[in-house]
Amino acid sequence: MKTNQKILPGFSITLGFSVFYLCLIVIIPLAGLFLKSAGIGWDSFYQIVSAPRVLSAFKLSFGCAFIAAVINAFFGLLTAWVLVRYSFFGKRIVDALVDLPFAMPTAVAGIALTTLYAENGWIGEHLAAFGIKAAFNPLGIIIALTFVGLPFVVRTVQPILQDIDAEVEEAAASLGATRSQCFLKVVLPSITPALLTGFTLAFARGIGEYGSVIFIAGNIPMKSEIIPLLIAIKLEQFDYTGACAIALVMLLASFFLLFAINLIQRWHAARSM
Amino acid sequence: MQSLDINCSWNIRFFHWFLIFSALSFLAFFLFMPIALVFNLAFQEGISVYLSAITEPDAKAAIKLTLLVAVIAVPLNIVFGLAASWAITKFDFMGKSLLITLIDLPFSVSPVISGLIYILLFGANSVLAPVLKTYDIQIIFAVPGIVLATLFVTFPFVARQLIPLMQEQGIEEEEAAIALGANGFQTFFFVTLPNIKWALLYGVLLCNARAMGEFGAVSIVSGHIRGITSTVPLQVEILYNEYNFTAAFAVASLLAFLALITLCLKSFLEIKFSHEINVSNG
Amino acid sequence: MKKIFAVVIAVILLGVGSLMLVNGDKPKDKTVAILNVSYDPTREFYHEYNQYFIKSWKEKTGEDVEIRMSHGGAGKQARSVIDGLKADVVTLALAYDIDAISQITGKIPANWQERLADNSAPYTSTIVFLVRKGNPKNIKDWDDLAKDGVQVITPNPKTSGGARWNYLAAWGFAQEKWGDEAKTREFISKLYKNVPILDTGARGSTMTFVHRQMGDVLLAWENEAFLSINKLGADKFEIVVPSVSILAEPPVTVIDGVVDERGTRKVAEAYLKQLYTPEAQEMSAKHYYRPRSQEVMKKYEDRYPKIRLFTVDDTFGGWQKAQKTHFADGGVFDQLYNTR
Numbered sequence: 001m002k003t004n005q006k007i008l009p010g011f012s013i014t015l016g017f018s019v020f021y022l023c024l025i026v027i028i029p030l031a032g033l034f035l036k037s038a039g040i041g042w043d044s045f046y047q048i049v050s051a052p053r054v055l056s057a058f059k060l061s062f063g064c065a066f067i068a069a070v071i072n073a074f075f076g077l078l079t080a081w082v083l084v085r086y087s088f089f090g091k092r093i094v095d096a097l098v099d100l101p102f103a104m105p106t107a108v109a110g111i112a113l114t115t116l117y118a119e120n121g122w123i124g125e126h127l128a129a130f131g132i133k134a135a136f137n138p139l140g141i142i143i144a145l146t147f148v149g150l151p152f153v154v155r156t157v158q159p160i161l162q163d164i165d166a167e168v169e170e171a172a173a174s175l176g177a178t179r180s181q182c183f184l185k186v187v188l189p190s191i192t193p194a195l196l197t198g199f200t201l202a203f204a205r206g207i208g209e210y211g212s213v214i215f216i217a218g219n220i221p222m223k224s225e226i227i228p229l230l231i232a233i234k235l236e237q238f239d240y241t242g243a244c245a246i247a248l249v250m251l252l253a254s255f256f257l258l259f260a261i262n263l264i265q266r267w268h269a270a271r272s273m
Numbered sequence: 274m275q276s277l278d279i280n281c282s283w284n285i286r287f288f289h290w291f292l293i294f295s296a297l298s299f300l301a302f303f304l305f306m307p308i309a310l311v312f313n314l315a316f317q318e319g320i321s322v323y324l325s326a327i328t329e330p331d332a333k334a335a336i337k338l339t340l341l342v343a344v345i346a347v348p349l350n351i352v353f354g355l356a357a358s359w360a361i362t363k364f365d366f367m368g369k370s371l372l373i374t375l376i377d378l379p380f381s382v383s384p385v386i387s388g389l390i391y392i393l394l395f396g397a398n399s400v401l402a403p404v405l406k407t408y409d410i411q412i413i414f415a416v417p418g419i420v421l422a423t424l425f426v427t428f429p430f431v432a433r434q435l436i437p438l439m440q441e442q443g444i445e446e447e448e449a450a451i452a453l454g455a456n457g458f459q460t461f462f463f464v465t466l467p468n469i470k471w472a473l474l475y476g477v478l479l480c481n482a483r484a485m486g487e488f489g490a491v492s493i494v495s496g497h498i499r500g501i502t503s504t505v506p507l508q509v510e511i512l513y514n515e516y517n518f519t520a521a522f523a524v525a526s527l528l529a530f531l532a533l534i535t536l537c538l539k540s541f542l543e544i545k546f547s548h549e550i551n552v553s554n555g
Numbered sequence: 556m557k558k559i560f561a562v563v564i565a566v567i568l569l570g571v572g573s574l575m576l577v578n579g580d581k582p583k584d585k586t587v588a589i590l591n592v593s594y595d596p597t598r599e600f601y602h603e604y605n606q607y608f609i610k611s612w613k614e615k616t617g618e619d620v621e622i623r624m625s626h627g628g629a630g631k632q633a634r635s636v637i638d639g640l641k642a643d644v645v646t647l648a649l650a651y652d653i654d655a656i657s658q659i660t661g662k663i664p665a666n667w668q669e670r671l672a673d674n675s676a677p678y679t680s681t682i683v684f685l686v687r688k689g690n691p692k693n694i695k696d697w698d699d700l701a702k703d704g705v706q707v708i709t710p711n712p713k714t715s716g717g718a719r720w721n722y723l724a725a726w727g728f729a730q731e732k733w734g735d736e737a738k739t740r741e742f743i744s745k746l747y748k749n750v751p752i753l754d755t756g757a758r759g760s761t762m763t764f765v766h767r768q769m770g771d772v773l774l775a776w777e778n779e780a781f782l783s784i785n786k787l788g789a790d791k792f793e794i795v796v797p798s799v800s801i802l803a804e805p806p807v808t809v810i811d812g813v814v815d816e817r818g819t820r821k822v823a824e825a826y827l828k829q830l831y832t833p834e835a836q837e838m839s840a841k842h843y844y845r846p847r848s849q850e851v852m853k854k855y856e857d858r859y860p861k862i863r864l865f866t867v868d869d870t871f872g873g874w875q876k877a878q879k880t881h882f883a884d885g886g887v888f889d890q891l892y893n894t895r
Contacts, residue, residue, distance in 0.1 A: 237884065
């Protein structure tokens with residue numbers, strides 16, 4: 001692969017611009033977080049981030065984001081598959097609506113979901129009949145995060161599915177592969193990187209999501225208090241350093257998670273070549 | 274992309290409908306109903322109330338500001354997205370995974386933090402504060418701050434949409450074009466771009482949707498001055514907190530309509546492009 | 556394809572151009588504009604008061620003045636001002652937030668609260684209960700809130716100014732009743748165990764109580780409780796007045812550092828001073844704040860339930876102390892949750 005570098009032009013300019021822009025918009029602002037938390041020293045830093053409330057919030061945020069991302073990976077793939085492969089009435093509208101969780105301000109999403117899933121809501125009242133409380137507890141957080149993360153999976157998988165030729169599958173099928181074999185051996189490997197990307201992005205977004213969650217979570221310390229809320233609480237006390245310390249841990253945790261998943265993905269890509 | 278069901282037997286067709294049904298019922302609970310609710314609330318007092326809610330001066334100012342922010346943020350991120358995905362997928366270099374991860378990072382940063390970092394950078398107690406003051410530049414609690422926060426949260430969209438696809442497509446076609454004597458720009462415009470146009474479009478749509486809908490980060494850097502630094506999502510919050518529910522949801526539904534308009538745009542492009550491709554092939 | 560490229564370039568140019576336009580607009584603006592940064596429940600009151608002030612300022616000086624409003628949670632608003640939001644005046648929920656602005660930025664002198672009459676609070680309020688029609692849980696006073704099976708809705712004192720008043724009102728009641736710190740703590744701890752949802756702001760809690768129909772009782776500002784009844788349904792809720800409550804003084808002040816820089820001191824000071832005029836006091840009464848003026852108060856006497864009120868200064872030794880003991884990290888409020 002190394003030799004290709006000479007053939008295609010534009011490496012230094014595109015990479016240079018990317019890195020420059022990345023630094024300007026992402027790295028330099030985030031560096032401020034490091035500087036601010038560096039000022040407080042290791043001991044107080046450790047004290048802030050290891051408080052039981054902070055730890056339980058970390059567990060909650062990461063746990064709920066993970067579950068929501070798994071739900072999204074499964075149903076997002078299904079949705080993308082259905083949208084690309086089948087035709088049915090109203091498909092175009094469904095296709096368009098998939099983007100809406102991004103367009104809706106998170107607060108509106110939070111209010112709408114709470115209205116639906118609270119015990120007196122359209123959906124909540126039916127769930128309540130089965131003894132399921134869907135709002136003001138971690139389940140509510142998962143619902144909100146599923147909503148905000150959905151477009152990620154659908155939209156990353158969709159172009160790849162469109163790009164895979166149905167012919168390849170037909171060829172496989174004509175060679176005697178069953179439909180499930182066909183899906184597992186032909187389709188799934190080519191969409192795995194995209195699916196993993198979608199999962200990662202939904203997961204990452206879920207960890208940090210604030211606006212939609214605070215309406216439906218209940219926000220009870222140790223039970224349904226998410227990490228971004230704890231940061232907001234610190235800020236309300238004018239405790240910038242405390243907020244930065246928690247934010248930094250959150251940032252590093254999600255950075256390493258993302259990094260690990262990206263490595264897995266590259267390894268996967270390299271192996272399948 | 275035609276489906277495979279040309280010669281399908283009955284039970285395969287049943288399976289298809291089962292998949293469609295499951296996907297749609299999932300979407301019903303997590304997507305359609307919340308959206309239906311927003312529209313229901315927006316129109317519950319009739320169309321005239323709806324219209325007066327969205328043409329009220331503060332709402333108009335908010336819409337203008339939101340459009341302005343999107344018009345600045347989206348193109349910048351498109352340029353970045355194209356450059357980054359070209360560099361990442363067409364070449365091999367050290368630290369590629371690191372670069373991709375850094376591009377992903379804004380997704381995982383909580384909106385609370387994405388606002389905070391700009392306050393730490395440009396706020397009255399920051400290192401840059403004296404410089405800004407000397408030249409009387411107001412960044413946060415003004416339009417530039419809102420643009421920056423929006424740029425940050427929408428930063429990864431285009432690049433993230435393009436990278437998996439371009440990776441999957443490889444580099445053979447571009448190499449062939451270069452070998453045939455095309456220059457870099459020609460290769461990009463005539464070979465790469467047609468191949469990635471749908472992913473690019475999705476990326477732009479998502480980026481645009483998010484740029485207009487971002488609430489958390491913008492809320493921190495905006496200062497919430499009515500009619501001046503209120504974007505559409507912030508205006509929704511203001512109205513909701515004034516117990517003005519119908520107006521709040523009316524303004525919110527504008528963003529939903531916007532997504533529907535982009536759909537029309539997409540269909541339009543689809544038709545136009547298919548024509549163009551036919552011409553160039555013929 | 557080239558066309559598309561041209562369009563993209565054009566859009567970028569347009570974007571950059573309009574950004575410059577927006578920035579360039581500001582110096583041309585000739586009418587004096589002042590920015591009032593306030594907390595959530597004052598929206599309706601200031602909306603009306605601003606019209607009145609603009610008119611009377613024009614009559615008095617012949618100048619046009621524009622008043623810009625920013626509303627939000629009190630703590631967040633104070634933080635915006637600290638971080639550089641150029642507020643000419645702040646009208647916040649509690650003195651602690653203005654103290655914070657004064658201490659961190661130095662843009663307000665430490666004795667700001669003495670600059671205007673009545674602790675710089677031209678109107679006051681208190682904390683009352685909002686219950687469902689008919690008061691099914693028979694809630695009469697603070698101690699009913701700690702009973703088993705009662706669900707209390709109040710925002711998080713760490714993020715909401717109003718919630719801090721709620722908390723201190725409950726604490727003050729318990730301290731008076733038992734005079735014993737351990738018992739008081741036990742009461743507060745039980746009360747907060749009855750809270751199923753801690754919203755981040757006062758209006759969020761009102762929504763939870765009114766729209767989600769969660770909880771049996773909402774702890775609310777008196778003016779917010781009246782507003783909820785008027786706006787959201789008089790047939791669904793009623794107000795319960797406890798035996799004793801806290802005198803909530805939402806203070807106002809001019810930010811000296813900003814008005815001197817912008818040359819708006821005269822109008823900003825007049826803006827706040829005029830809050831004490833009979834007309835403005837009437838307006839505050841109209842929006843269910845308790846006016847400071849004795850005459851106006853007398854006029855609307857029957858609208859305000861009689862409650863014995865204690866102050867933060869007398870019962871808690873001032874906001875600084877109350878904040879440190881109760882709401883700071885590791886303070887009493889945190890202990891309630893960490894020890895259970």
